Amino acid sequence: MSSIQEGSAWSAHAAEAANARLPDVHLRINGKKVLPQSGQRWEHVNPATGQVDATVPLADAAAVDDAVLSAHAAFEAWRRTAPARRRDLLMRLADLMVEHGDDIVRLGTADNGRPARSGAPLAALAALAAEWTRYYAGWADKIIGDVTGSPMQDGELGFTMPQPYGVVGLVITWNAPFMSIVMKAPAALAAGNTVVIKPSELTPFTGELFMDLVQEAGFPPAVVNLLPGTADAGHRLVTHPLVKKVSFTGGLATASKILAACDP
Numbered sequence: 001m002s003s004i005q006e007g008s009a010w011s012a013h014a015a016e017a018a019n020a021r022l023p024d025v026h027l028r029i030n031g032k033k034v035l036p037q038s039g040q041r042w043e044h045v046n047p048a049t050g051q052v053d054a055t056v057p058l059a060d061a062a063a064v065d066d067a068v069l070s071a072h073a074a075f076e077a078w079r080r081t082a083p084a085r086r087r088d089l090l091m092r093l094a095d096l097m098v099e100h101g102d103d104i105v106r107l108g109t110a111d112n113g114r115p116a117r118s119g120a121p122l123a124a125l126a127a128l129a130a131e132w133t134r135y136y137a138g139w140a141d142k143i144i145g146d147v148t149g150s151p152m153q154d155g156e157l158g159f160t161m162p163q164p165y166g167v168v169g170l171v172i173t174w175n176a177p178f179m180s181i182v183m184k185a186p187a188a189l190a191a192g193n194t195v196v197i198k199p200s201e202l203t204p205f206t207g208e209l210f211m212d213l214v215q216e217a218g219f220p221p222a223v224v225n226l227l228p229g230t231a232d233a234g235h236r237l238v239t240h241p242l243v244k245k246v247s248f249t250g251g252l253a254t255a256s257k258i259l260a261a262c263d264p
Contacts (some may be wrong), residue, residue, distance in 0.1 A: 022110055025056045025204040025228060027063050028211040030070040031221025036060045042201040042230075047113035056204045059229035064196075064236040067225040071167040071194040072242045074222035079164050079192035081220075083141035090137030090186055093217040094130040097182075101126040103209055104178055111177060111203035129182040136186035143191060164192035165244040169237045171258070173249050174200035181210050184247045185224065193245070197226045198237050204228045238262055 026033035040058040045051065059067075078086075097104065104126040108114060149158035168188040172180035177199050188195050199207040207226050214224045227233055231254070238246045239261050248258050 022054050022205055023107070023208045023212075025054060025208050027057060027059055027067070027228070028208075028224075028226040029063065029067045029222075030074075030225070031215065034063070034066075036063045038062075042228075044202070044204065046110065053110070054204070056201050056228055058201055059198070059227035059233040061232075061236050063227060064229075064233055064240065067196045067227055068167055068169075068237070068240045068242050070222040071196050071225055074220060075164075075166050075194045078189075078194055078220065078223050081192070083143070086190055086192070087137045087140035089217055089219055090133055090140065090190060093186070093213055093219075094133040094137065096213040096217055097126060097130040097133065100209065100213060104129070104206060107205040107209055108178060111205050112174060114175070125176070125179050129179055132179075132182045133186045136190045139187075140190040162191075166193060167240075167243050168193045168195050168245040168247065169240070169243040170195055170197045171234050171238065171246070171248040171250065172197060172199050174202045177203040178206035178210060180249055181207065184249075188245075188247075189219075189223065194223050195225065196237060196243070197224070198234050199226065199228050201228050201230055234258075235261060 027036060028034075035057050036059055038058075038060040040060060042056040042058055043052045044054040044056050046053045108125070143162050145160040145162060147157065147159050170181070170184045170188070172184065181197060181199070185195050185197060197207065197210075207228060211224065211226050227237070234254075235257075237243060238248075238258050246258060246262055248255060
């Protein structure tokens with residue numbers, strides 16, 4: 001296909017995504033769709049048309065606090081959920097990703113104008129996302145400890161016992177947001193952690209879809225929370241005292257700031 005044809009194909013697909021109804025974007029806290037008290041918004045511009053196609057609510061400090069507190073409250077019950085149950089929920093989530101592959105493609109295009117026929121087609125990424133999720137689901141009932149020493153004469157025995165951290169803050173990329181979520185959240189959930197996800201305000205739509213699938217899969221409320229927002233929301237999340245682990249993918253400058261902010 002020539003570059004002109006490729007450009008036409010991209011424009012047609014992006015325009016189709018623009019014309020299709022986009023989901024209303026929310027903060028997703030404790031199983032509910034909420035809006036920030038501050039009323040902060042971001043205007044999302046479709047690159048194919050140059051027009052604003054959605055207004056995105058931006059998480060403020062109060063919303064971050066609410067999400068982290070909700071995840072913290074849900075942690076004890078989730079960590080004690082049978083590993084087989086956590087596995088089955090993640091497997092169901094993976095199945096839903098396959099079922100909603102067309103939606104992942106459509107909203108992935110709407111998110112940031114990524115061509116659906118780019119080097120790694122969005123349709124292929126939807127299938128890959130499901131495989132990532134299934135991989136981590138398989139670990140849920142295989143996290144075990146190890147004997148670290150021989151039995152002593154007095155009967156003592158050394159062993160390790162892996163434990164979940166608690167609330168994990170996930171700051172994800174703008175260029176492949178859905179894939180970025182599934183490369184982080186399922187692993188944390190399989191191990192018994194609860195999560196608060198902070199996607200970029202630039203790419204809000206696939207995050208909304210991910211939370212719909214989480215709810216449909218049957219995850220308990222507050223185990224997974226999502227807060228579209230700016231760097232201010234990200235800073236509040238990674239420095240929150242109840243967030244015990246942070247996973248970030250992005251630029252070196254931001255990574256350096258997060259490292260400094262997390263350093264006790």
